[in-house]
Amino acid sequence: MNTKLKRKRTFTIQKLSSSLIIFLIPLLFFGQKVEVKGTIIDEATKATIPGVTVTIKNSTNAVISDSNGNYKIKAANGDIAVFSFVGYATVEKKITGNILNVSLQEITKALNEVVVIGYGSSKKKDLTGSVAQVNSKDFHKAPVTNVEGLIANKVAGVQITPRSGRPGAGSSIIIRGGSSLNASNDPLYVIDGVPLEGSNGGPGVLSQLNPNDIESFTVLKDASAAAIYGSRASNGVIIIVTKKGNLKETKVDFSSTTRVTSIMEQAPVLSADEYRSLVNTLQTKGTPPKTPPGVANTNWQDEIYQVALATENNLSMSGSIKSLPYRVSVGYLNQDGVLRTGNYERFTALLNLSPKFFDNHLKVNLNLKGSFEDEHIANEGALWNARAFDPTQPVRVEDQTYGGYFQYTQFASNPALAIINPVSMLEQVNTRNENIRSVGNLQLDYSMHFLPDLHLNVNAGYDISKGKYLSSASASYFPANLSEGYIYYGDPSREVQNTLFESYLFYSKEIASIKSRFDITAGYSYNDFLTTNYSYPTFRPDGVKQPNSDPVFPFDKPSHSIISFYGRLNYVFNEKYLVTATLRQDGSSRFSEDNRWGLFPSAAFAWKIKEESFLKNNSTFSDLKLRLGYGVTGQQDGIANYYYRPSYFSGFTDQQYTFGNNSYLTVNPGAYNLNLKWEETASSNIGLDFGFLKNRLTASVDVYLKKTKDLLNNTRVPLGFNQGSELLLNIGTMENRGVEFALKAIPIQTDNMTWDLNFNFTYNENKITHLNDVSDEGIGLFSDAILVNTVGYPRNTFYLYHQVYGANGMPIEGQMLDLNNDGLLNASDRYITNKSAAPKYLMGFSTNFQYKKWNLSTAFHANLDHYLFFHPYDNTISITEWQTSQNLSTLYYDTLFSHNDPAQGYSDFYLQNASFLKMDNISIGYDFGKILANSRVGLNLNVAVQNVFIITNYQGLDPEANFGSENAYPVPRIFSIGLNLNF
Structure with missing residues (x-):
């Protein structure tokens, strides 16, 4: 063979071999x-x-x-x-x-994916119970005074109603219709791991919190979600988390808001000219008023109301000092009331520290919150007096006997017959309520070095407050000069000290070989509640001590405690099937030893249908999950401390025995019930969560049934049966059944434009199913109650007479239907209307539209099948049948009632459908971005209106506030402008 050819062949083979090796190496590797x-x-x-x-x-x-x-x-x-x-x-x-x-x-x-639950957190996709979370980005944009306003009407099944329009006043919150008759229907509030107990002297249980500090709300609605809190979760749980610092960067936020408030409308009453015309008409009929009209033209509502201002400023800083994340904030609110002389001031401060130690094995959260509230409470008795006072009389007179105010001086010796000048009630009475409060806790979470999946969590917290209330009147206040020139209502003070210690172990493990993931929680909790009520000697406003005013008992310290043991198991199989089981045992000192402990279990199952093979690649559904849950929760709120033991109380000063030259107070026995036991609510829930278009459209439907047994209720008992005429008993059962629907849609989502819609609907039907220890199977029947509780009807059902009407269609005054045809008109002729003061249907709607730097948002809500007893037609007393003539509602012309018939106060003529649609707020904002070159300073402006309008057939002012009472403090319309600086 040619040597040259041989060499060439060898070279070619080597080249091919090298190429083949290079090609095969990655395949082998x-x-x-x-x-x-x-x-x-x-x-x-x-x-x-x-x-x-x-x-x-x-x-x-x-x-x-x-x-x-x-x-x-x-x-x-x-x-x-x-x-x-x-x-x-x-x-x-x-x-x-x-x-x-x-x-x-x-x-x-990643708050969109994670939900805070009791004693931990969970991915939203792994939830098995009925849980709703609202984060700060979804809060209402309009400024609010109280934190509950941030989520009002945003969660299905949660009814948030303003208690009053008074400055600083909070709201009542009812989840799924409430579960009790006499015990509390308020949910349990837990803020940063500390349960809050009662209002502690403030205007609301949450009034001392600054809305600007809140990061998220989580609502645990069904028992499978809430049962981990046991005896305190009968009416659901609301978990509030405040904002924390981080290690990324230092951030400073300053916000300032100015608000202008005014009443939405005045109560319709006769003007001075209309009043005089009516008096002339009555005089020609021989029925002149008791007091003659004057010549003035006074709109008393103009005199008591004002356009009020409020300012709020908040400053916060967050970041880290080396490896110590922190957030600190301070806030100040000064709010005048639309009722003159009323004012509310609130100072708040917050400090949150969240360091980590030992290679992040130990996480520490220190949360401290403090507040000071100073209320100048306007005399709300002036609300009714302004509607009733004679509009032909002046506000002020030259005579200074009563401070220069017009008063009916002819009734000075018997002031109960007179109506007091409403302006003098505001300007001559001084009522203040001061409350200082601090809530805090230290929470440690330690991941074991030898077993990182095992965590030990320890939480020590407190809720301490001190309240002081003072009310007095000037020397010239009518008719104060009858008693040394002063009215003094006392200076009570109380301290509340609630302490908490909890500790639990948490173990989480994923075992890939069996496609399983589980976590286990087991813990212990101790809650102690101590209240100190002080009694002080009585002093006049000028500092002079009243004689014989030293209290026999200078203070009292009622207390109670709850000890709990709890556990929870979460299990996930193949990322499709989820099971949650909880068990909690609570012991309360409010019950006797035989009934002290309550056991509260729950279980829930969820099926991620979307993860099944037949739907996994389905382009229609982006999420589909079925949830089933059942659990039992308890109730012991509303029970007085030591109620199961015989107790004795000091009598009043007019109840004394005299021995020799000394007088001694009597001691009276109080009612008690040795057999009192837990009120329990069993709740079942079926839910379906689904999403479409990559979750651009998400919704959930829940159907629930709540059955409460051993209802706690104050019940009239025969004389001699116990030491009182009423006794707290476990009397029966009640049901709430309903449907909830929540929808969220994002129709538009681009780089420059976003539009989202939220809608929720709730149907709740309440019914009392059994009452025992009540002979007439009803509470309040055959009494003077307008609202009663009886078997087969909802809680707080109206109990009224059938009104008789004339041929002209107008009601005949005092004429009621004699149902039993006995010729008498009494309680036997009243009937249960099947109309309840609680709405049967709730709806909430909110939307937010953002285009580039502009933002527009608005919110509505509606209550349907909602009834109220509206009784202003003769303003309770006519001008012809009372010692002091008083003004009338313009609705007087619809009835022409001439006097106050006792039966008329129970007529179904006054029962009105108070369903309504309310536009809660509308706001528009603009983000200016960085306002200085080479600066981090950003500016955002916002303008908002709250309580924009109400659409209703209800003839009163507001069918929502304080059950539509005409004597309630009106909820005002609020115009606000605010700015936010951040850098």
């Missing part, structure tokens, strides 16, 4: 397992994370990162590595080499 290593860090803090589980997907191969966040694992190129750790979002990464570093994001940073 691809299927070969190699050692992959890396470091896992926190995305925000850049700190290493020990204890992270690293699993090769679809295998049993798993390791855990060491104390420095390092890991090593055998894997092949192309495999998927899964990184998971409690409290962090799970990350999946494809292996493409020997080094794979990963950063994890804390779950709390």
